[in-house]
Amino acid sequence: MREQLEEIRRRAMAELADDAGEAQIDAVRVRVLGRSGELTEIMRGMREVPGAERPAIGQLINQIKREVEARIETLSEKLKAAALTKSLNEKRLDVTLPGMRIARGHIHPITDILEKMLQIFESMGFEVAMTQDIEDDFHNFAALNFPPHHPARDMQDTFYLEGGMLLRTHTSNGQIRVMEKRRPPLAVVCPGRCYRRDDLTVRSSPMFTQIEGFMVDKRGRITMAHLKGVLTEFARAFFGTTAVRFRASYFPFTEPSAELDMHCLLCDGAGCPVCKHSGWTEVLGCGMIHPNVMRAVEYDPGEYQGFAFGMGVERTGLLKLGVDDMRLFFENDLRFLSQFPALSAGVR
Numbered sequence: 001m002r003e004q005l006e007e008i009r010r011r012a013m014a015e016l017a018d019d020a021g022e023a024q025i026d027a028v029r030v031r032v033l034g035r036s037g038e039l040t041e042i043m044r045g046m047r048e049v050p051g052a053e054r055p056a057i058g059q060l061i062n063q064i065k066r067e068v069e070a071r072i073e074t075l076s077e078k079l080k081a082a083a084l085t086k087s088l089n090e091k092r093l094d095v096t097l098p099g100m101r102i103a104r105g106h107i108h109p110i111t112d113i114l115e116k117m118l119q120i121f122e123s124m125g126f127e128v129a130m131t132q133d134i135e136d137d138f139h140n141f142a143a144l145n146f147p148p149h150h151p152a153r154d155m156q157d158t159f160y161l162e163g164g165m166l167l168r169t170h171t172s173n174g175q176i177r178v179m180e181k182r183r184p185p186l187a188v189v190c191p192g193r194c195y196r197r198d199d200l201t202v203r204s205s206p207m208f209t210q211i212e213g214f215m216v217d218k219r220g221r222i223t224m225a226h227l228k229g230v231l232t233e234f235a236r237a238f239f240g241t242t243a244v245r246f247r248a249s250y251f252p253f254t255e256p257s258a259e260l261d262m263h264c265l266l267c268d269g270a271g272c273p274v275c276k277h278s279g280w281t282e283v284l285g286c287g288m289i290h291p292n293v294m295r296a297v298e299y300d301p302g303e304y305q306g307f308a309f310g311m312g313v314e315r316t317g318l319l320k321l322g323v324d325d326m327r328l329f330f331e332n333d334l335r336f337l338s339q340f341p342a343l344s345a346g347v348r
Contacts, residue, residue, distance in 0.1 A: 008038050008062045015220055016071045025075055032068050039065055094241050109340045110209060113317040114191055117333065120237045121189045124230060126213060131174035131236050133195075139173045143180075144253040159195050165276035167195035171212035172253060179297040181288045184304055191313075202273055202325050209313035212276040214289065216299070216306030224256070227286055229306035231260050235283070239265065239320065245280070254287025254308055263323060272324065281319060285310035286324055 013030050013280050031040050039061055049057050107115075118128055141153055151157065152169060159167040174190025190212040194203060198204045215230070216221055228246060235244050243263035251257045260283045264275035271277035286309035291301035321340055323329070328336050 012068050020075055024258050027070055114313050120234055121254050126187045126189045129178050131177045131190055133193055135168040135173045139176045140168050143176045144172055145292040146252050147289050157197055169196050170194050171210040174212050175214050187215045189213040200327055210310055211308045212309040215305055219305040224305045251285055253290050253293050255290045257287035260284050301348050
């Protein structure tokens, strides 16, 4: 058996000469070291070797295996180095040529619209406060004067989570979070994502961005006139127009309540799908903060008074950018997104 092993070594080393190619190296690896290779077969027949000779034969097998493996590794590295050298010689790079210009990315239109809106409110003295997306029932509903059986609490409108938590349906939860920690005077806007069980359509989405704003001070210092002034100035600064109207409306957390409509910029009042062919587009809801909301955050409604408003960033962006379908903002088509330059100062 010793002679057989020496013959295996001699033949393998002869085939693994310096000029051996990749195919020849693989053939030796399979024939000698493979699962059914020559050394493996001898190992399987070790039981037939006399006990006194087994240690020496086993040691010789391991020695031959190590030699063959080492030779194969050396030749493989040599072949890899030769292939790399050949590749570099055939595909030389001219380092004196100018580099390829890589197109720079830019901010998403909705993020840019949000930044521009916040800049306007900050210029009017509002501060920005970020609050959480995952909320409890008290801060999302109860403290905002939603009755226990209000339709907005139903499963078809709200995404409920385990443990009684939910994905906030509006950024009005930020109003409660700030007011319960601080005392007036307050002038705050709370931007963030909101979630509702809506279909993705021209005007709606199950995930959207809102800005909640509110101002609170001693009773008599904040009136409906201040609310109208702030929102009219926002429309002028953002849209370049004051063609707005306030319609009486209803919200559980404000009394009196109103909706701000603006002359539709997409159709110039002629009527289109975005404005529901009315010539006017609803921009936001607003009103004076309801006394029950004041009580929920331990404000005395006889001492404090304030207003609140909330607007959707995507819907506002439709008007600002002249887009007639909200779904375009979520499809991530770069041909669409790259059309809009930055609106926010300092944003590129």
